Amino acid sequence: MTITLHPGSVSLKHLETIYWTGEPAVLDRSFDAGINKAAARIAEIAAGNAPVYGINTGFGKLASIKIDSADVATLQRNLILSHCCGVGAPLAENIVRLIMALKLVSLGRGASGVRLELVRLIEGMLEKGVIPVVPEKGSVGASGDLAPLAHMAAVMMGEAEAFYKCERLTGAAALEKAGLTPVVLAAKEGLALINGTQTSTALALAGLFRAHRAAQAALITGAMSTDAAMGSSAPFHPDIHTLRGHKGQIDTAAALRALLDNSVIRQSHIEGDERVQDPYCIRCQPQVDGACLDLLRSVARTLEIEANAVTDNPLVLSDNSVVSGGNFHAEPVAFAADQIAIAVCEIGAIAQRRIALLVDPALSYGLPAFLAKKPGLNSGLMIAEVTSAALMSENKQMSHPASVDSTPTSANQEDHVSMACHGARRLLQMTDNLFSIIGIEALTAAQGVEFRAPLATSPELSSAIAAIRSVVPTLEVDRYMAGDLQAASDLVASGGLNAAVSSGILPVLEA
Known part of the structure; x- marks a missing residue:
């Protein structure tokens, strides 16, 4: 085509x-x-x-x-x-x-x-x-x-x-x-x-598309972690988010509700739960991931305008005059790239905290340490969580704004520049890191949900777990893990995890 x-x-x-x-x-x-x-x-x-x-x-x-x-x-x-x-x-x-x-x-x-x-x-x-x-x-x-x-x-x-x-x-x-x-x-x-600005814009668009794909996957793994931790779905109630009014937050909460709908695990502890509140990484998913979604949508509008723009110089204007200007300055793209970097960093940061919660027996509400079937003899997902922490920290370091770092060039004729190109290019590495963080959460949350058997998660999350298990089997005993992490990351990066849930649940970019 x-x-x-x-x-x-x-x-x-x-x-x-x-x-x-x-x-x-x-x-x-x-x-x-x-x-x-x-x-x-x-x-x-x-x-x-x-x-x-x-x-x-x-x-x-x-x-x-x-x-x-x-x-x-x-x-x-x-x-x-x-x-x-x-x-x-x-x-x-x-x-x-x-x-x-x-x-x-x-x-x-x-x-x-x-x-x-x-x-x-x-x-x-x-x-x-x-x-x-x-x-x-x-x-x-x-x-x-x-x-x-x-x-x-x-x-x-x-x-x-x-x-x-x-x-x-x-x-x-x-x-x-x-x-x-x-x-x-x-x-x-x-x-x-x-x-x-076409190179900077193409790189920023690639970062945007990849970040949005990861953001959608993070809702799936976040819902799965909520069920694995026997967390409450009450904080996702629509009225809470309507009262605040941010569209990304409203859409994110709706997605989480749909993903958790008809979970037997959730129904099993909806009454008599001794915990009053879950940690923020569970309870505040709509507020954090929703804010990131709003940011990505705002950036999408900027980059769509830039993609349709004339950015060379001089230009032939409508009256047939030829005038020199400065549309080649990529400041809007640089700002957009910096905003994407912030969203990527935060999506990964809250996902990493959910991973940490699930492997910690003090926080995971009855799950074994590091989700190992025989903790001590097996280390389980101990170091997978460490890897996710390393990737999260790396993204934090790369999220520093590039747009504020101008330097004069071309004998001071071009004395203020945007740094948009490498500001956008870093998004490729950052989103690679994010795909891996979300992939690790997918493995962690799936393992946690499986420990809740015979209680079952929701139909939507069961489909997501089936997609995960099609590339990475359940961790029964310690084994070589690098290939598992790569397979899970690839599932997220390819959109395969997102495709496992029903169409229309995950919030779209153009909203």
Whole structure:
């Protein structure tokens, strides 16, 4: 299936599909006329004598240097090659696909002044699977993601490197094998390709999609931990959350109620329970995870706007003037990434406390120490809990805001930058950590629920436990655990745990 993009109204669902499944994308052809009009205006300026930034001048601190019309194409080629200064491991192919799709959307708005030839080449690369090798480091998030986007643009010129059918090839070889022709960049086209926020935005979107998937899974494991600890569902009563009014809190409490509905374990202690209140990690799930959900939803709106934005410079405006501005500054994306990091940190922090509760016989209401069937002879899930604590602490350290850490670059011409790119890139590691924390809680809570037999948990949570047990068997005696933890983490990361419960229970991102 090919996704047709309508610049200005591309939805998060389309972008999430591109990220998770790798579907190719094309622009709606109704936008061709606007693209052609802007390209004609740039060509007109390039043929004239009046200096216009980025078209017939140098770049950044060199903007005062006028470039002869005969050298305009060389200027664009030099720009791309000189900006290929990325370092580090290549970004994952699904991230680069998303970058390319976002670049299509931006160019499709008809304000960048590129020819349709460039748009068609990006579409062809997505269709054929020519994915540029884009090093992960080198952008400060203004003037756009220059270095990473230059590596993408270089492949379009037949330079640099690309992946094609699991091979790492030169850009020229990858295009040739795919039956595609490199472009010779015209006036402003190199600048239009690299002067934007698409790398930062793609990384932030990936972090958002992954964080939301983990947040949904945390509701399943949180409900399961509640039953394993014989906790009360009374704090999830709808009136409590309506009285406060936060939508994320209301939606989270509703999900927890649905997940615990018809639990025999819960019914067994609904009367005569000696405990007046559960610890916060059980009782305050709607308040904590709901606040995180609200934060992710707010960020989703910001990133959806940015995904549809024109962020290069200068721009061809509606009156056909060409004006230099600063849309390449990725401050909104940097703030969004910082907010996602906070939510990821907190989802993991409260989940880790539930893990700690279940393995502690002083808190777990009758469960054996470390959920071992013969504690002492067996250590059970003792060190799995320690691992979850290590991951939680690592996420705390990485949650420090990146957006406040500006530094001047380019001879002080670009004297305030957003740091959006690495602020968003850290979300990949943070969400990996979170998938593992939630995976460990899945193993811990499932083991705890099984100790409550013959009492049964709810039908929804029974389905979730069945999904867990399809990849990790019950822990009867101590065994090599690393593979179990990885399998549980993979179940969360793939969405398999979420798919085990009924559709409509888990709160969605777009609300």
